[in-house]
Amino acid sequence: MSGLFQSLTSAANALDAQRMGLDVVGQNMANVNTPGYARRKLILGELPPTDPNNAGRGVEVLMIQAQRDMFIENRLRQEQQGASFSNAQMQSLMYVQAGIGLPGGGLDATMNGLFDSFSAFATDVTSTPVRDNVVAQGRNVAQTFNTIAQRITSARVDADGRVRAAVDEINSLASQIAALNGRIATANNADVETLRDQRNVALSRLAELAGVNVAETGSGSVTVSLGSGTPLVVEATVFHLDMSPSTPSAMGALSIGGQDITSQFDEGMIGALLQLRDTVLPGYMTRLDQLAYDVATQVNAVHSAGFDANGNAAGDFFVQPGAVAGAAAAMAVDPGLAANSLLLAGSSTGAAGDNQTAQALAALRDARVMSGGTATAGEAWGQFVYHVGADIAVAQSQSETHDQVVLQLQRLRDSASGVSMDEEAAWLMKYQRAYEANARFFTTVNSAIDTLMQMVM
Amino acid sequence: MRLIFDVVRDGLFSINSIAEQMAEARTQVTTGRRINQASDDPLGTALAIGEHGTIATIDAYTGTANAASSRLAAADTVLTHFIDKLTAAITTTAGARGSTATAEIRTAASQQLRGLRDSLLGDINAKFGGTFLFSGSETTTAAYAQVGGAWTYQGDAVAVQLEVENGRRVGVTIDGQALAQGSDTTDLFTALDDLATAVDNNDQPAIQAGMDALERAFDRAVSAQSRVGIDERGVDDATARLSALRLAAEARRSELEDANLAEAIAKMNEADTSYRAALGAVSTAERLSLLDYLK
Numbered sequence: 001m002s003g004l005f006q007s008l009t010s011a012a013n014a015l016d017a018q019r020m021g022l023d024v025v026g027q028n029m030a031n032v033n034t035p036g037y038a039r040r041k042l043i044l045g046e047l048p049p050t051d052p053n054n055a056g057r058g059v060e061v062l063m064i065q066a067q068r069d070m071f072i073e074n075r076l077r078q079e080q081q082g083a084s085f086s087n088a089q090m091q092s093l094m095y096v097q098a099g100i101g102l103p104g105g106g107l108d109a110t111m112n113g114l115f116d117s118f119s120a121f122a123t124d125v126t127s128t129p130v131r132d133n134v135v136a137q138g139r140n141v142a143q144t145f146n147t148i149a150q151r152i153t154s155a156r157v158d159a160d161g162r163v164r165a166a167v168d169e170i171n172s173l174a175s176q177i178a179a180l181n182g183r184i185a186t187a188n189n190a191d192v193e194t195l196r197d198q199r200n201v202a203l204s205r206l207a208e209l210a211g212v213n214v215a216e217t218g219s220g221s222v223t224v225s226l227g228s229g230t231p232l233v234v235e236a237t238v239f240h241l242d243m244s245p246s247t248p249s250a251m252g253a254l255s256i257g258g259q260d261i262t263s264q265f266d267e268g269m270i271g272a273l274l275q276l277r278d279t280v281l282p283g284y285m286t287r288l289d290q291l292a293y294d295v296a297t298q299v300n301a302v303h304s305a306g307f308d309a310n311g312n313a314a315g316d317f318f319v320q321p322g323a324v325a326g327a328a329a330a331m332a333v334d335p336g337l338a339a340n341s342l343l344l345a346g347s348s349t350g351a352a353g354d355n356q357t358a359q360a361l362a363a364l365r366d367a368r369v370m371s372g373g374t375a376t377a378g379e380a381w382g383q384f385v386y387h388v389g390a391d392i393a394v395a396q397s398q399s400e401t402h403d404q405v406v407l408q409l410q411r412l413r414d415s416a417s418g419v420s421m422d423e424e425a426a427w428l429m430k431y432q433r434a435y436e437a438n439a440r441f442f443t444t445v446n447s448a449i450d451t452l453m454q455m456v457m
Numbered sequence: 458m459r460l461i462f463d464v465v466r467d468g469l470f471s472i473n474s475i476a477e478q479m480a481e482a483r484t485q486v487t488t489g490r491r492i493n494q495a496s497d498d499p500l501g502t503a504l505a506i507g508e509h510g511t512i513a514t515i516d517a518y519t520g521t522a523n524a525a526s527s528r529l530a531a532a533d534t535v536l537t538h539f540i541d542k543l544t545a546a547i548t549t550t551a552g553a554r555g556s557t558a559t560a561e562i563r564t565a566a567s568q569q570l571r572g573l574r575d576s577l578l579g580d581i582n583a584k585f586g587g588t589f590l591f592s593g594s595e596t597t598t599a600a601y602a603q604v605g606g607a608w609t610y611q612g613d614a615v616a617v618q619l620e621v622e623n624g625r626r627v628g629v630t631i632d633g634q635a636l637a638q639g640s641d642t643t644d645l646f647t648a649l650d651d652l653a654t655a656v657d658n659n660d661q662p663a664i665q666a667g668m669d670a671l672e673r674a675f676d677r678a679v680s681a682q683s684r685v686g687i688d689e690r691g692v693d694d695a696t697a698r699l700s701a702l703r704l705a706a707e708a709r710r711s712e713l714e715d716a717n718l719a720e721a722i723a724k725m726n727e728a729d730t731s732y733r734a735a736l737g738a739v740s741t742a743e744r745l746s747l748l749d750y751l752k
Binding site for chain 1: 458459460461463466467470490492493494495496497498499500502503504505506507508509510513514516517518520521524525586587588589592593594595596597598613615617618619620623630710713714746747748751
């Protein structure tokens with residue numbers, strides 16, 4: 001009699017275990033689209049017999065295991081940092097590139113327009129409309145320099161603003177991770193896999209924003225550090241990232257606990273934005289300023305050596321920049337000349353029809369007097385455009401490579417942690433059949449007990 | 458290895474990759490340009506900027522050459538008239554010279570010489586495009602005018618030059634004094650006035666001196682016209698060279714910037730086919746699963 005009751009208990013355990021299996025399948029199917037979810041697997045264990053003459057006590061649920069591969073998770077986070085870096089850099093540079101224009105349609109075209117007007121001026125230095133055209137073309141060149149400088153400045157300010165927004169998000173994610181660390185550490189064997197899933201999602205986003213190193217401790221918590229090891233999260237403690245106010249002359253600096261760590265960010269979206277803000281875009285601006293300074297200085301040198309239409313010694317054509325820095329943004333045609341084109345110098349002798357100064361101005365187009373005497377104005381602009389284009393092309397190439405690697409790693413992660421509906425359907429059938437079989441076994445044992453009871457009664 | 462096809466991630470990645478290729482090919486076909494932003498080909502873009510600069514330089518030289526050609530043609534025409542009038546003056550003087558010329562003939566000749574003087578004055582004060590051709594670089598001032606009863610050259614000896622191609626300059630104004638006076642002690646107009654007076658007075662030595670002055674002026678005018686002719690030919694040669702250079706520069710620019718349309722259209726069609734295939738593949742990827750067979 002005790003054997004039949006034990007069989008009944010064994011069947012009941014088995015029914016519980018198979019139902020648990022169905023629950024796990026249901027949980028997996030329900031979370032097939034949940035970001036960060038790692039599929040669960042039911043681990044069953046045989047209950048051994050207590051008596052050598054007994055077949056066994058059935059089955060028990062040992063655990064519900066989340067299927068994770070920590071190595072792949074870490075690799076994925078690292079690649080996401082690189083992908084995020086390249087994408088952020090590419091997007092910002094695209095904005096700068098949009099202001100450059102196509103060959104023959106950007107600053108090169110406006111500078112050619114100015115030199116063309118000097119050539120036309122040389123053929124007829126006495127014509128007022130031709131003089132007006134030279135001044136208009138000079139104004140066009142100055143405005144084009146202004147616009148490109150403004151676009152670079154705007155991209156820089158935009159990068160600074162995006163860093164500031166990212167800092168807020170990083171602090172929010174760090175707080176979230178610290179809270180999850182605390183709950184995981186104090187869970188006391190309760191199911192922590194859901195918390196780990198949530199933490200992985202937060203860590204993944206954090207990796208996109210900034211280059212982070214993640215190390216798991218024995219308690220299940222993770223330690224998150226930035227750049228060269230500055231801690232952001234330790235156990236349940238958060239070290240908040242701060243950003244100082246930005247001013248026109250100084251962009252905001254990043255710090256933790258008062259220590260400036262701006263230079264430690266060299267990965268993730270923030271790394272890219274800081275590199276753009278502090279290195280790449282200022283580099284472009286320096287090149288543009290140098291070109292603007294050279295154009296203004298060279299044109300002024302020739303122009304001021306000539307004589308205007310009234311036979312008087314001429315002044316500058318452009319407002320002479322005081323320094324290279326800021327030359328592009330401040331470039332403008334001399335106000336006096338802009339108001340009166342008779343002040344334009346075409347003559348080098350003072351004679352009304354002499355065109356030697358006009359010819360010298362036109363000859364500047366092919367003169368290698370820019371960039372320290374190594375390039376023409378067109379070549380210097382070509383070098384600028386080349387650098388911007390090459391930086392974007394490199395970022396694009398790196399972005400494509402990172403995207404491919406991230407995709408491969410996501411597939412690898414899915415091969416370990418992803419939910420397959422076919423696989424779950426197979427498990428569903430298996431648990432369903434097992435449940436049906438155990439239910440039949442339960443019914444049979446129950447029937448045997450009934451038969452035995454009727455004999456007693 | 459477990460293989461899981463994520464329709465959103467894997468499907469969209471494939472579709473987006475092909476869509477990017479198609480968009481690039483479509484842009485090339487619709488714009489006809491291979492380079493639509495600097496990052497498409499940074500070096501090609503920089504080189505194309507250089508070619509645009511070269512073309513602009515050539516166009517500027519061509520414009521200057523055309524302007525020079527027009528001015529030289531105008532000067533050539535004026536010099537032709539100038540020479541014709543000098544010839545007429547010489548012929549008239551020859552008719553009034555010697556003992557056979559009557560007083561009436563001399564009077565008519567002197568009047569004709571004064572008329573030719575005025576006509577030659579008009580020639581040397583000719584304007585083209587609003588500026589004087591024979592005043593050197595003082596192009597807003599007439600070459601000759603009577604100042605205080607004397608013919609005076611108001612220009613200078615500096616010829617305005619235009620650069621019609623790299624390093625080649627041509628003068629487009631002429632030193633009127635070199636034409637009308639040269640190394641003589643008096644200019645052509647004073648000489649004509651003196652000659653007319655000499656003819657009136659039948660002063661044969663003075664007539665001969667005037668005749669000699671006219672012949673020297675004739676030689677100077679022929680020489681000046683010859684130089685103008687040489688410059689005109691030089692400008693024509695330069696224009697032809699510039700035209701050839703522009704074609705070459707345009708070909709280089711086109712090679713750098715313009716799309717090979719046949720290739721771009723083929724790529725677009727190929728990308729379109731791949732795009733449709735990707736859409737089809739993704740849409741059928743999860744059409745069936747084991748769940749469909751569960752009863």
